[in-house]
Amino acid sequence: MANINVDNFSNAAQSESQYVLAPLPYADNALEPVISAHTLSFHYGKHHKAYVDNLNNLVTGTEFAGQSLEKIILATAGRADKAAIFNNAAQVWNHMFYWHSLSPNGGQPSAVLKQKIEASFGSLDACKKEFATAAMTQFGSGWAWLVLDGDKISVAKTANADSPLTKNIRPLLTIDVWEHAYYLDYQNRRVDYVNTILDKLINWDFANANLG
Numbered sequence: 001m002a003n004i005n006v007d008n009f010s011n012a013a014q015s016e017s018q019y020v021l022a023p024l025p026y027a028d029n030a031l032e033p034v035i036s037a038h039t040l041s042f043h044y045g046k047h048h049k050a051y052v053d054n055l056n057n058l059v060t061g062t063e064f065a066g067q068s069l070e071k072i073i074l075a076t077a078g079r080a081d082k083a084a085i086f087n088n089a090a091q092v093w094n095h096m097f098y099w100h101s102l103s104p105n106g107g108q109p110s111a112v113l114k115q116k117i118e119a120s121f122g123s124l125d126a127c128k129k130e131f132a133t134a135a136m137t138q139f140g141s142g143w144a145w146l147v148l149d150g151d152k153i154s155v156a157k158t159a160n161a162d163s164p165l166t167k168n169i170r171p172l173l174t175i176d177v178w179e180h181a182y183y184l185d186y187q188n189r190r191v192d193y194v195n196t197i198l199d200k201l202i203n204w205d206f207a208n209a210n211l212g
Contacts (some may be wrong), residue, residue: 005209006097006171013052017066020161021052022096030104034200039184040164047180050094051066055088069093070165077166089159094174097163098181103203111207113172114151116162120153128198130155135194144194146173148211172207 024044029037055065059065059071064072064085072089076082114124121127127146134157135144136168142159148170149156156164175197182193 005074005100005206007212010011013069014066015206019069019092021049021051026104026183029101032195033203034185035102035182036185039182042184043180044095044099048092051088051091051095054113055092057087058085058088073163073165074176077162087161090163090165093165094161094163095176097171098143098174098176100206102197102201102205103205105199106201106203107205107208109204110211113208113211116148116151116153116211127153127155128202131173131175132194133176133206136191138177139179144177145171146207147171170210170212172210174204 001191013019021044024040027045028040031040059067059072062085066074067075069092073086073093076086076089077153079086108114109124117124117127121130131144131146134155138144138157138159140159143163145156145158145164145172147154147156147164153172156169158164163174175194177194182190186193
């Protein structure tokens with residue numbers, strides 16, 4: 001599981017024709033004190049698991065059964081009649097991506113990634129500031145993303161279950177800004193949650209792997 005990246009998430013989330021709750025890449029207390037084991041027990045063990053269970057119930061006996069998460073997401077995006085399938089498949093994928101975007105030992109951007117970041121933002125600090133701004137200004141539930149759009153590194157934000165996958169943009173990192181991601185530890189202080197993640201837990205090794 002240590003080498004997982006954006007290209008092999010579906011392998012980790014599937015077991016034959018069923019979708020599974022892929023294991024966390026660290027112990028449930030490994031992100032403390034930034035994110036508590038108590039928060040992880042609810043966020044991963046309850047919220048993420050519910051999306052997996054819902055997806056299995058929704059796709060059993062349909063043309064989507066056994067398909068990769070990415071295929072389901074792309075096939076159902078923007079379709080009102082498939083909104084429930086999209087929301088649950090995308091949230092399974094988004095949460096997996098989020099867990100791997102965090103690490104107690106996240107390393108540093110590779111030389112290639114740092115060069116691209118500096119070309120796009122001027123500096124790594126400026127990149128992190130814009131990433132934080134996207135996370136803080138996403139209204140309501142959603143996600144902030146560091147992405148590779150063509151050859152340029154940029155920041156994006158999406159609402160609810162949406163992700164850059166639906167726009168053919170390659171995600172490198174994400175921060176979950178649904179309230180359940182931080183409320184037990186930070187209450188309404190989203191700004192503290194976001195800044196502390198970027199300072200202490202963001203997994204640059206994962207971003208390096210996703211850059212390809």
